[in-house]
Amino acid sequence: MSSIIGPASYKLFGFFPTAILSFIVPVIGIGLFVYIMARRIAPLVRAAPDNRFDRIDLRIKNLLVIWLGQFRHPRYMLAGVLHIVIFAGFLILSIRSTSLVVIGLADGFVLPGFGGLLGSVYNFIKDYAATFVLVACIIAAIRRGIYKPNRYAVPEKLGKDHTAEAVFVLGIISTLMISESLFEASELAYAFQATGQTHFLAPLSLVWIFKGMLSSVSLEFLQGTHIFMYYVHDLSFFFFLCFLPMGKHFHVITSVFNVFFMRVQKGNIKPVQHGIKDEELDNLESFGVKRLEDFTWKHMLDFYSCADCGRCSDQCPANAVGRPLSPRFITIKARDLMFKNYPMSGEIYKSKLLVEDIFTEDEIWSCTTCGACEEECPLGIEYIDKIVDMRRGMVDEGMVPQSLQKPLKALEKRGNPYGKMEKKRADWANEKEFKAHHTIKDLGKDTADTLFFVDSITSYDDNIQEIARRTSIILERAGIDFGILGKDEKDSGNEVLRFGEEMLYQDLKAQNTEVILASGVKQVITADPHAYNALKNDYTGLPPVRHISQVVAEKIATGELTLKDCQDPDQVYVYHDPCYLGRHNGVYEDPRQALDAINGLTRVELEKSRDRSFCCGGGGLMLFYEPEEDTRMGVLRVNMAAEAGATVIVTACPFCLVNLQDAIKVAGKEGQIVALDFTELIEQHLI
Amino acid sequence: MEILVCVKRVPDTAENEFELNGAGNDLDRDDLVYSVNEWDNYAVEEAIQMVDNAGGSVTVITVGDDESEEVLRREMAMGANNGVLLADDAFEGSDGRGIAAILKAEIEKGSYDLILTGAQADEGAGQVGGMVAAMLDYPYASLVNKIDVIDDKNIKVGREIEGGNQEMNEIALPCVLSIQTGINEPRYVGIRGIRKVAKVEIPVKGVSDLGLDAGSVGDAGAKTRRVDYFVPDMGDGAEMLEGSTDEIIGKLIEKLKANGGL
Numbered sequence: 001m002s003s004i005i006g007p008a009s010y011k012l013f014g015f016f017p018t019a020i021l022s023f024i025v026p027v028i029g030i031g032l033f034v035y036i037m038a039r040r041i042a043p044l045v046r047a048a049p050d051n052r053f054d055r056i057d058l059r060i061k062n063l064l065v066i067w068l069g070q071f072r073h074p075r076y077m078l079a080g081v082l083h084i085v086i087f088a089g090f091l092i093l094s095i096r097s098t099s100l101v102v103i104g105l106a107d108g109f110v111l112p113g114f115g116g117l118l119g120s121v122y123n124f125i126k127d128y129a130a131t132f133v134l135v136a137c138i139i140a141a142i143r144r145g146i147y148k149p150n151r152y153a154v155p156e157k158l159g160k161d162h163t164a165e166a167v168f169v170l171g172i173i174s175t176l177m178i179s180e181s182l183f184e185a186s187e188l189a190y191a192f193q194a195t196g197q198t199h200f201l202a203p204l205s206l207v208w209i210f211k212g213m214l215s216s217v218s219l220e221f222l223q224g225t226h227i228f229m230y231y232v233h234d235l236s237f238f239f240f241l242c243f244l245p246m247g248k249h250f251h252v253i254t255s256v257f258n259v260f261f262m263r264v265q266k267g268n269i270k271p272v273q274h275g276i277k278d279e280e281l282d283n284l285e286s287f288g289v290k291r292l293e294d295f296t297w298k299h300m301l302d303f304y305s306c307a308d309c310g311r312c313s314d315q316c317p318a319n320a321v322g323r324p325l326s327p328r329f330i331t332i333k334a335r336d337l338m339f340k341n342y343p344m345s346g347e348i349y350k351s352k353l354l355v356e357d358i359f360t361e362d363e364i365w366s367c368t369t370c371g372a373c374e375e376e377c378p379l380g381i382e383y384i385d386k387i388v389d390m391r392r393g394m395v396d397e398g399m400v401p402q403s404l405q406k407p408l409k410a411l412e413k414r415g416n417p418y419g420k421m422e423k424k425r426a427d428w429a430n431e432k433e434f435k436a437h438h439t440i441k442d443l444g445k446d447t448a449d450t451l452f453f454v455d456s457i458t459s460y461d462d463n464i465q466e467i468a469r470r471t472s473i474i475l476e477r478a479g480i481d482f483g484i485l486g487k488d489e490k491d492s493g494n495e496v497l498r499f500g501e502e503m504l505y506q507d508l509k510a511q512n513t514e515v516i517l518a519s520g521v522k523q524v525i526t527a528d529p530h531a532y533n534a535l536k537n538d539y540t541g542l543p544p545v546r547h548i549s550q551v552v553a554e555k556i557a558t559g560e561l562t563l564k565d566c567q568d569p570d571q572v573y574v575y576h577d578p579c580y581l582g583r584h585n586g587v588y589e590d591p592r593q594a595l596d597a598i599n600g601l602t603r604v605e606l607e608k609s610r611d612r613s614f615c616c617g618g619g620g621l622m623l624f625y626e627p628e629e630d631t632r633m634g635v636l637r638v639n640m641a642a643e644a645g646a647t648v649i650v651t652a653c654p655f656c657l658v659n660l661q662d663a664i665k666v667a668g669k670e671g672q673i674v675a676l677d678f679t680e681l682i683e684q685h686l687i
Numbered sequence: 688m689e690i691l692v693c694v695k696r697v698p699d700t701a702e703n704e705f706e707l708n709g710a711g712n713d714l715d716r717d718d719l720v721y722s723v724n725e726w727d728n729y730a731v732e733e734a735i736q737m738v739d740n741a742g743g744s745v746t747v748i749t750v751g752d753d754e755s756e757e758v759l760r761r762e763m764a765m766g767a768n769n770g771v772l773l774a775d776d777a778f779e780g781s782d783g784r785g786i787a788a789i790l791k792a793e794i795e796k797g798s799y800d801l802i803l804t805g806a807q808a809d810e811g812a813g814q815v816g817g818m819v820a821a822m823l824d825y826p827y828a829s830l831v832n833k834i835d836v837i838d839d840k841n842i843k844v845g846r847e848i849e850g851g852n853q854e855m856n857e858i859a860l861p862c863v864l865s866i867q868t869g870i871n872e873p874r875y876v877g878i879r880g881i882r883k884v885a886k887v888e889i890p891v892k893g894v895s896d897l898g899l900d901a902g903s904v905g906d907a908g909a910k911t912r913r914v915d916y917f918v919p920d921m922g923d924g925a926e927m928l929e930g931s932t933d934e935i936i937g938k939l940i941e942k943l944k945a946n947g948g949l
Binding site for chain 1: 699701702703704718720722765766872873874875876877878879880882931932
């Protein structure tokens with residue numbers, strides 16, 4: 001015998017051709033896999049429509065950056081790097097695994113193009129790939145099995161721990177790596193012993209190590225190992241393929257699609273039903289997501305794609321304060337329901353109301369729509385649209401907590417959640433001191449280039465009205481010709497939409513759009529990020545909308561606004577990113593630039609800042625909601641600021657200001673730390 | 688079970704700032720927004736839940752003008768099956784007894800097992816439910832905060848009494864109950880729900896439809912009359928703190944401190 005016999009020619013016990021196995025295993029494996037996938041696709045076919053074939057350029061970019069580039073992974077460094085290694089290893093080894101299947105039927109098969117230099121280079125790389133994947137698997141298994149990071153924990157009421165599945169899969173992957181390397185090492189060791197032929201091997205790779213270990217064993221043993229390891233690999237490979245769609249490792253298959261189809265626009269909310277125009281909404285029989293099949297196919301694909309990594313819930317402020325919401329389990333519970341209602345065989349079960357079956361009403365109302373979960377998810381899974389869709393369903397069924405019914409009714413009757421009179425909407429401009437020096441144009445009677453959209457809280461809340469006055473002074477000083485809508489302005493409806501009261505939002509939007517367009521302004525400026533978001537991302541056909549921080553940053557840059565030296569240089573300032581300015585609209589730098597333009601101002605950064613900012617408690621209708629929680633989000637946020645060494649928290653959102661001011665009192669930090677609105681700080685420093 | 692709920696359109700206390708009119712005999716109603724009397728929402732919710740469990744239908748009626756139709760639609764959007772608007776110029780100026788007489792005339796035309804009203808409405812008299820029961824010669828329970836159906840002849844109703852205790856009474860059907868808030872959590876009615884019932888026919892009935900004598904209701908039949916409407920004079924020892932919220936709080940704290948309250 002001069003060379004080892006491959007699985008395509010080997011005869012087990014001297015008579016049974018193993019090639020038969022090489023044929024049967026893939027046929028059964030692929031057949032089973034196709035069947036499993038067909039069952040898994042069944043619910044997606046019955047799902048609601050979703051338009052995900054637009055903006056192909058951005059989708060390809062996401063595919064390259066988020067899927068192939070694994071860009072979001074290093075946000076959790078150790079887990080992220082381990083994943084990148086395993087992911088890259090899988091991509092590289094997929095070629096080897098494909099050719100291995102054929103090698104079982106044709107000895108010495110090489111993929112077209114892999115015969116020459118490319119093949120040698122590939123072999124070199126794939127040997128390291130397998131090695132690194134094995135090392136990553138071992139570290140990952142130790143991490144999951146022994147160190148058990150908190151974010152993988154499963155609360156008792158939500159079922160059993162998921163560690164076993166995770167470690168089992170790491171075991172399968174390790175088996176694939178070891179068997180592939182032993183298959184190759186045994187062949188090379190055999191060739192060396194039989195003919196003295198040597199091959200260049202990647203030093204310290206698994207194959208290199210195994211070949212060294214096998215250098216002195218018998219040829220029979222090598223022959224046996226070669227065949228045995230081939231089928232260990234073959235069986236593990238097809239077992240793994242069919243096992244993937246059974247749990248969290250489905251993402252190995254679905255991630256490429258999920259990332260391609262992920263959200264490409266920020267800040268907006270999906271329409272009630274794709275393909276239905278606003279004016280056709282009245283014709284819909286039912287609204288929102290009530291049962292499993294009301295989700296869109298992409299949202300179902302999200303459920304399949306979750307890798308259970310827990311990053312969403314780790315970042316979720318609702319989860320952090322002990323509200324009954326953990327985005328991770330929104331997905332896991334829905335995925336388990338899909339598996340249960342669409343089983344691998346037998347009939348498909350009729351689904352029940354989701355909020356009675358797997359979710360609770362409080363769970364769905366607990367979300368502030370801050371977007372931290374979506375920003376983090378390495379697979380592009382969405383939450384806000386799903387939460388809003390489920391709220392639409394609950395609103396349609398009349399399931400709205402009493403605490404939210406009052407402000408919603410007030411919004412319907414008076415256009416603001418407080419039930420205050422429309423004619424008092426501009427009363428903030430009548431404050432004695434302010435009125436003596438400033439006159440605000442009413443665009444109902446007057447004209448101007450710019451609309452200052454005030455929105456409800458800034459119009460009516462005694463404490464927050466100050467933001468309206470300071471904003472006006474800044475605009476005046478920047479030489480901007482502006483006016484307000486006064487009694488004709490209605491709430492922007494940012495939260496009305498996000499709390500699922502679609503038709504009320506449509507009314508508010510229609511009324512605001514009409515008066516804004518009739519006013520003939522060329523731009524809209526607001527100091528409320530929630531209004532900014534709604535007007536910019538949810539409304540259509542309006543002139544450009546900007547937040548006051550963008551205007552200030554621009555006017556400082558052009559020299560139209562100049563600022564004094566810091567009035568209180570002993571304080572340490574920190575900027576808190578409002579969700580609807582930062583994460584949903586990408587305005588991170590403008591407010592910081594404006595602060596840094598104040599000479600002598602000491603500014604520190606929060607650890608959780610920019611796209612990882614921590615929601616202070618939510619705005620709009622969230623101020624009225626009475627959640628079950630252990631502590632307030634604002635309290636956690638104030639503590640973070642205190643840890644960062646700040647004495648002044650500057651924010652650029654009226655709701656953040658309310659939440660943070662309350663939280664300072666609750667946290668017992670009065671006198672140590674204050675919350676200040678961006679407009680107040682800037683106005684104090686205007687020259 | 689056939690349930691009838693009497694509802695009323697009232698100025699919404701949450702969304703209005705109340706001021707007296709120039710004549711001083713009523714509220715200034717120019718800028719008011721109206722909604723369903725809060726207690727009535729609980730009564731309608733309870734009726735819907737009972738019908739959901741035991742079958743039957745819910746009818747809502749109101750005595751009012753054309754604008755009162757909106758409250759019927761809102762209750763029908765909640766889930767009431769039928770609505771009847773009792774409107775006639777002759778009804779204007781009715782006192783409590785007049786309203787009860789109008790309601791009674793309509794109730795007699797149907798065959799209802801249970802009549803519900805809110806415990807009280809905007810005027811705070813809480814009188815109509817009891818009068819309707821007396822006129823119909825039906826048993827009556829007021830301030831009901833719990834209903835258990837026993838069978839189609841009897842139900843058990845609860846009432847909270849002094850000190851947070853709860854009493855339960857058995858009452859024979861048909862009967863009249865006035866419903867207290869807190870008996871349930873009324874469901875939300877959105878704009879979409881109201882639009883869905885926007886085209887449902889709501890019959891309007893007047894004096895002749897109900898077989899009433901025009902002289903027995905409205906102004907003509909009223910035996911009680913409102914003679915004054917005013918904000919009470921400040922009594923001795925009452926003081927209004929004025930200024931901005933912060934100033935008011937400051938003054939309040941000072942006063943509490945000065946008098947040993949803090």
